[in-house]
Amino acid sequence: xxxxxxxxxxxxxxxxxxxxxxxxxxxxxxxxxxxxxxxxxxxxxxxxxxxxxxxxxxxxxxxxxxxxxxxxxxxxxxxxxxxxxxxxxxxxxxxxxxxxxxxxxxxxxxxxxxxxxxxxxxxxxxxxxxxxxxxxxxxxxxxxxxxxxxxxxxxxxxxxxxxxxxxxxxxxxxxxxxxxxxxxxxxxxxxxxxxxxxxxxxxxxxxxxxxxxxxxxxxxxxxxxxx
Amino acid sequence: xxxxxxxxxxxxxxxxxxxxxxxxxxxxxxxxxxxxxxxxxxxxxxxxxxxxxxxxxxxxxxxxxxxxxxxxxxxxxxxxxxxxxxxxxxxxxxxxxxxxxxxxxxxxxxxxxxxxxxxxxxxxxxxxxxxxxxxxxxxxxxxxxxxxxxxxxxxxxxxxxxxxxxxxxxxxxxxxxxxxxxxxxxxxxxxxxxxxxxxxxxxxxxxxxxxxxxxxxxxxxxxxxxx
Numbered sequence: 001x002x003x004x005x006x007x008x009x010x011x012x013x014x015x016x017x018x019x020x021x022x023x024x025x026x027x028x029x030x031x032x033x034x035x036x037x038x039x040x041x042x043x044x045x046x047x048x049x050x051x052x053x054x055x056x057x058x059x060x061x062x063x064x065x066x067x068x069x070x071x072x073x074x075x076x077x078x079x080x081x082x083x084x085x086x087x088x089x090x091x092x093x094x095x096x097x098x099x100x101x102x103x104x105x106x107x108x109x110x111x112x113x114x115x116x117x118x119x120x121x122x123x124x125x126x127x128x129x130x131x132x133x134x135x136x137x138x139x140x141x142x143x144x145x146x147x148x149x150x151x152x153x154x155x156x157x158x159x160x161x162x163x164x165x166x167x168x169x170x171x172x173x174x175x176x177x178x179x180x181x182x183x184x185x186x187x188x189x190x191x192x193x194x195x196x197x198x199x200x201x202x203x204x205x206x207x208x209x210x211x212x213x214x215x216x217x218x219x220x221x222x223x224x225x226x227x
Numbered sequence: 228x229x230x231x232x233x234x235x236x237x238x239x240x241x242x243x244x245x246x247x248x249x250x251x252x253x254x255x256x257x258x259x260x261x262x263x264x265x266x267x268x269x270x271x272x273x274x275x276x277x278x279x280x281x282x283x284x285x286x287x288x289x290x291x292x293x294x295x296x297x298x299x300x301x302x303x304x305x306x307x308x309x310x311x312x313x314x315x316x317x318x319x320x321x322x323x324x325x326x327x328x329x330x331x332x333x334x335x336x337x338x339x340x341x342x343x344x345x346x347x348x349x350x351x352x353x354x355x356x357x358x359x360x361x362x363x364x365x366x367x368x369x370x371x372x373x374x375x376x377x378x379x380x381x382x383x384x385x386x387x388x389x390x391x392x393x394x395x396x397x398x399x400x401x402x403x404x405x406x407x408x409x410x411x412x413x414x415x416x417x418x419x420x421x422x423x424x425x426x427x428x429x430x431x432x433x434x435x436x437x438x439x440x441x442x443x444x445x446x447x448x449x450x451x452x453x454x
Contacts, residue, residue, distance in 0.1 A: 052379050053330065064319065068329035071322055078318030091305030092291065095298055102295035103280065105332035152279050 003028040004076075005060040007050055009036045013109070014069035015057040016211040017174040021073065021167055023207040027081045029059075070101050073167060087167045096161045100153065100168035104175065108149060111142040112175045119182035142179070146190055154192040158199060165203040173200045177212055180219040230255040231303075232287040234277055236263045240336070241296035242284040243438040244401040248300065248394055250434035254308045256286075297328050300394060314394045323388045327380065327395035331402070335376060338369040339402045346409035369406070373417055381419040385426060392430040400427045404439055407446040 006022065006029040008015035022029050034040045034056050041054045051058040051067050058067040066072055077087045088094045115138045118130050149172065153160045160168045176186055176197065187194040201208045209216075233249065233256040235242035249256055261267045261283050268281045278285040278294050285294040293299055304314045315321045342365045345357050376399065380387045387395045403413055403424065414421040428435045436443075 053375070066322055066326060068326045070329045071325035074325055075318060075322040078321070091302060094305070095293055095302040098298035098301055099293060099295045102297045102332075105329075106337060110333060110337065148280070 001062055003030055004062075005030045005032050006057065007032040007034050007059065008057040009034050010211055010214055011036060012056050013113070013174040013178050014171065016177075016215075017167070017171045018057050018069050018072060019211045020170050020174070020204050020207045021082065021086060023210075024086065024204060025082050027076070069171070082167075085164065085166075086170075093162075097166050097168045100160055101171060104168075104172060107145045108172060109175050111138070111145050112179050114138055115142045115184065116178045116182045119184075139184075142184075143189070146176075146186065146193065150190045150192050154196055159196065165200065169196070169200045170204060173197055173204075173208075174211075177215055180215055183219070228289055230257055231289075232257045232259050233284065234259040234261050234286065235284045236261050237438055237441055238263060239283050240340070240401040240405050241398065243404075243442075244394070244398045245284050245296055245299060246438050247397050247401075247431050247434045248309065248313060250437075251313065251431060252309050254303070296398070309394075312391065312393075313397075320389075324393050324395045327387050328398060331395075331399060334372045335399060336402050338365070338372050339406050341365055342369045342411065343405045343409045346411075366411075369411075370416070373403075373413065373420065377417045377419045381423055386423065392427065396423070396427045397431060400424055400431075400435075401438075404442050408442055410446070 004027075006018070008019060010016055010019065034046075034050075036056065040046065041051070041056060047054050050060070051065065053067050055067065057069050057072065058065065059072050060066075061075075066075055073082065073087060076082050077089070087097060118138045119135055123129055149160070157163055159165055160172060176193070179186065186197070231254075233245070235246060237243055237246065261273075261277075263283065267273065268278070268283060274281050277287070278292065280294050282294065284296055284299065285292065286299055287293075288302075293302055300309065300314060303309050304316070314324060345365045346362055350356055376387070384390055386392055387399060403420070406413065413424070
């Protein structure tokens with residue numbers, strides 16, 4: 001059995017999350033970088049051979065192709081590749097992490113991604129600047145969810161789903177870090193998120209900084225300056 | 228141990244999905260209907276005692292509160308309450324179902340829900356009619372994902388993740404049924420989805436029709452007329 005092939009681009013939030021989780025888990029994998037900026041995922045070959053949904057991240061485990069970061073995480077956990085302290089096997093503890101992972105798609109992930117897309121990606125692709133009203137609306141949607149992270153998820157614990165780092169924290173941090181590139185500074189309004197992000201980064205380094213190298217570069221500030 | 232308390236509103240797509248899954252599984256549960264239209268989920272009591280995210284569906288299993296439909300499904304599967312033919316325990320088969328469940332949040336679920344909200348819910352709440360351009364944009368986003376269901380998920384199998392009904396089909400059908408209320412008829416452009424929806428309904432009845440009674444009523448057509 002050869003190690004899994006991991007297809008990813010560190011510009012993609014869930015790609016970074018899995019990259020950090022794999023490295024922290026000490027799981028060997030074959031690097032298959034996919035340059036989204038060059039449309040490498042949009043070819044017919046990619047669709048046929050790698051991922052029928054033409055997205056990253058995805059894996060190929062000795063012929064078994066699987067997409068969707070959270071599904072990949074669970075599959076590899078079931079194979080014993082992810083340590084229990086990152087993704088618990090006991091179903092009650094696992095359900096707390098699952099609750100976050102399922103919650104985050106349509107809330108934190110969606111709205112941080114839309115903010116990033118509106119403020120950074122679309123102007124780059126189209127040459128058009130978004131209106132102030134549109135940016136404000138996107139910021140409002142995002143902050144409604146950052147409020148929930150600050151006030152509910154981080155209400156009384158150091159990490160999102162308890163007192164220690166879990167995969168939930170890594171997925172969430174990667175979504176929030178994306179907004180740096182759109183010059184959003186989450187630290188200003190959210191002291192708990194600020195302190196939590198620092199803990200997540202420390203718990204995951206050096207892998208966290210490796211995964212975010214390009215994010216730091218685009219945002220024009222080093223990790224120290226931001227956290 | 229008393230049966231779980233299930234908090235739901237059949238106007239909510241994932242509430243219907245879990246309702247059908249619980250009934251099909253023969254799992255006893257205590258009915259706790261939450262009338263979203265009356266804002267019953269928005270009270271401080273609901274936030275403190277039932278679900279800190281103030282949404283449905285959610286459960287209380289002898290004091291253990293859990294939100295997020297997919298997390299709830301996985302928790303109850305781990306407790307042996309969901310039969311394997313609906314949600315497999317073997318991790319390779321389970322990963323195929325997980326792949327769909329994770330995919331659907333930001334694609335099928337998001338865009339069907341946005342179409343429903345734009346065409347049906349917002350006019351009801353605000354009294355304002357959406358512009359044709361807005362409806363068209365929402366329809367385009369939704370159909371981009373219906374195309375993926377028709378051409379990729381249903382490419383060569385009777386159900387989304389293989390030859391038999393799984394929870395993935397139930398979650399997906401409940402999202403698509405929601406658009407009926409906004410007078411969208413998925414059958415017109417999508418023959419595979421049409422035939423699949425019929426199979427899902429037949430496999431899940433009588434529970435499917437019970438769950439969709441209000442949807443049929445609002446859309447003004449009985450299940451036979453539509454499927």
